[in-house]
Structure formats: C-alpha cells, structure tokens
Amino acid sequence: MAKICHRRRIAVFSTVLTAAWLVGIADSFTSAPPLVREFRFSGRLQATKAADDDTEEERNEKMEKALKAMTNFSNKYISTTQTKYCQDKSIAAVVIKGLAEHKVSLGTPLCPCRFYEDKEAEAKDGYWNCPCTPMRERHECHCMLFLTDDNQFAGPETNISIEEVKDLSGGFTK
Numbered sequence: 001m002a003k004i005c006h007r008r009r010i011a012v013f014s015t016v017l018t019a020a021w022l023v024g025i026a027d028s029f030t031s032a033p034p035l036v037r038e039f040r041f042s043g044r045l046q047a048t049k050a051a052d053d054d055t056e057e058e059r060n061e062k063m064e065k066a067l068k069a070m071t072n073f074s075n076k077y078i079s080t081t082q083t084k085y086c087q088d089k090s091i092a093a094v095v096i097k098g099l100a101e102h103k104v105s106l107g108t109p110l111c112p113c114r115f116y117e118d119k120e121a122e123a124k125d126g127y128w129n130c131p132c133t134p135m136r137e138r139h140e141c142h143c144m145l146f147l148t149d150d151n152q153f154a155g156p157e158t159n160i161s162i163e164e165v166k167d168l169s170g171g172f173t174k
C-alpha cells in the first residue's frame, strides 16, 4: 500500500514537472524577444537570435550537442555532490531536456522548472542557472534532478545515458 502511494506521488510529481516544463516551452515561444528589444547581455542575445534564425536541422544539431553536454554535466555533478537521480528516471530526463533547451535558446542552462517573466534577465542574473544557488549552497534541487540520500524519492542511480534522456523525455524536438 505504502509502495503504491509512493509511486502515485512520483507519478503526480512527474506530471506536474512535465506540465511546468511544457509551460516553460510555451513561454519561450510567446516571449521571444523582438529584435529591437534592449539587451545588455550581448553574448546571450546572439545565442537567442541565432537560435531563432536556425533551420530545423541546425536546431536539432544544437539540441543534440546541448543534450549531450547537459547529460554529461548531470552525471558528473551528481557524482561530485554525492546525490542520486529520482526512482523515476523520466524526471531526470525531462529536466535535462529542459536545461538543454535553455542552453540552446538562451546560451545558458536556466532552470526549466520555474516560470520567468523575463528569461533573458534571469539567465543574466545567474541565480537560477544550473546548478542554481540553492543547489550549490544547500543541495536543494526543486526540480528533483539531484536528490540527497534522505529524499524519499531518491533512487539508486547516479548515471543516465543520452539514449535514456531522449527516450524518457519524448525526444528533443519541440
């Protein structure tokens, strides 16, 4: 009974996280910056413009690269911090995919589990760039990507492959 309850909670969280991620993706469409908008963050502005101008093939190439980079980062960081992935690895996969999306569109892996009024400003601020300040200071990952041993959802896994990320997150195309 307790096990069923536990699984149900993970499933609910997984649904909420996926919904949050989808909202983030939708937001990235609706809040695409007009070219005349003022940016002091020229490097990331260039990344955003470049991502907007990309063909589908170019975007897929960038996503493939970013997905590999964020998967490698996650596996390395989980080892450094001695944390674990969630029992349901689709949680990690969806978060890694969201980080990769932001790396392509913003030039930095802004946390994908939050809503932002202005993503470019948040990326510039850096507080929520992964690993975010709460994670670096207190090992708090509200996305449940990096779980401490005392977290009831922590599983045994400390590694996720690029194939798992793609399969469990539904691929990498928007």
Ligand code: SF4
Pocket (backbone or CB within 6 Å): 095, 110, 111, 112, 113, 128, 129, 130, 131, 132, 133, 135, 140, 141, 142, 143, 144, 145, 146
């Ligand atoms: Fe988001 Fe912070 Fe977790 Fe990275 S460490 S996934 S930025 S909550």
